[in-house]
Amino acid sequence: MSNRFTSLLDAQRAHFFSDITKGQAWRMDQLDRMERMLVENQQAFCDALYQDFRKPPFEQLFEITVPLGVIRYYREHLVELMKPQPAPVPKGLEEQGYRGVILKEPYGPTLVIGPFNAPVLLLLDPAIAALAAGNPVILKPANTTPTVAALFQRLIPEYFDPQAVTVVTGGRAEISELLELPFDFIFFTGSAAVGKVVMRAAAEHLTPVILELGGQNPTVVDATANLDVAVDRIAWGHNAISGQWCIAPGYVYVHRSIADEFIARLKRSITAMYGEDPSRSPDFARMISEHDAERVASYILPEKVVHGGRFDVPGCYVEPTVLYPSSWDDPAMQQEVFGPVLPVLPYDDLGEAINAIKHQPKPLAAYIFSKNQADIDRFLGSVSFGGGCVNQTNLHCWIDSLPFGGVGMSGMGKYYGKAGFDALSNTKSLLIGNPDTPLDVFPPYSGKDIARNLSVFAG
Incomplete structure (x- = not known):
């Protein structure tokens, strides 16, 4: 053919x-x-x-x-x-x-x-x-x-x-x-x-x-994080392009001791960016198709909605939505959301959160908000991902000097x-030989000091 x-x-x-x-x-x-x-x-x-x-x-x-x-x-x-x-x-x-x-x-x-x-x-x-x-x-x-x-x-x-x-x-x-x-x-x-x-x-x-x-990109917010900075950067990073960004934070693990405050500030940040009715905001994009709007809307569990939750499938619109407390059994945690629905999970022990993240397919991006260098080092050293940020989201993909790409899935x-x-x-690797200097590595080998001839290849 x-x-x-x-x-x-x-x-x-x-x-x-x-x-x-x-x-x-x-x-x-x-x-x-x-x-x-x-x-x-x-x-x-x-x-x-x-x-x-x-x-x-x-x-x-x-x-x-x-x-x-x-x-x-x-x-x-x-x-x-x-x-x-x-x-x-x-x-x-x-x-x-x-x-x-x-x-x-x-x-x-x-x-x-x-x-x-x-x-x-x-x-x-x-x-x-x-x-x-x-x-x-x-x-x-x-x-x-x-x-x-x-x-x-x-x-x-x-x-x-x-x-x-x-x-x-x-x-x-x-x-x-x-x-x-x-x-x-x-x-x-x-x-x-x-x-x-x-x-x-x-x-x-x-x-x-x-x-x-792509993949479902994890974000960790520990108890030492600057919450005002974290919520703004997560709200923008997740909802830009209506969440249809391969490096968007896909879910947030937040330390239980600050979870309620994190949720309250995140809601205020989203409202400050997109207003009480994001469907009227000139700064909020639409889903690419009705099919994708319907898919993302299906991840919204009404009993877990703490912000947003509205959608209009024919209008390719899903409101910026926060789900809390989410779990790994929720529909939004089963695959990359690729839309403006953000699951938030509480954690008590960073090691347990890291272990849960490591048992998922390796993500394109990952983020951590913390002032505790030991926590940062532990997260970066243990979790495999393509690239990411510390105390920031998404912006690593703008930097020419930072190679961009994924790992695994x-x-x-x-x-x-x-x-x-x-x-x-x-x-194309080349060895440029000297045409005027003999280097005898050829047979017959009888009577030759083979070890001496081969020694030139030693470091």
């Missing part, structure tokens, strides 16, 4: 085989084109984000400014990132004029599949890293944000040669066809269920992948900044 997208991949591979993408000029040109597209069409992107699920202005601009910052990083550091890196060799070889070198070379045509929750940022950030590393890119925006996808479909051909960057829109059928092709690298952001599909498809061609997935591979360039580059 013919594949609709074979010609797109073939054109990009031919372009890649010309070696033009390996040069600094090509990479800089792609970065410049991406920057122009974002700057010249900023309002169009913001309007599309609002149209698809009423993203508020801050969250709209966030999706533009972050990729622009990524472009700026690569523009400023590209020369350094592309330089051959010296690598140490055993002293015996070094004395004979040998040296080690590490080269970073692009993989080749790369498929980037983006999610709906940040449909500009989480499609373009990986693409920018791939282009900086010298890889042509085929972009697949989320079909559940049709206005954004249509905007990409219109703009990408205006700013890019399709041999360098092209876009494919559509849904499951289009993704399935794309995944049949032998890409040189695949970058997927989305659910763990689809991540498994991507990984199985990639295995057919032994294609390397980065999978940015929350994903594999890291990107951002240098880590992104390295991840989208093949590491």
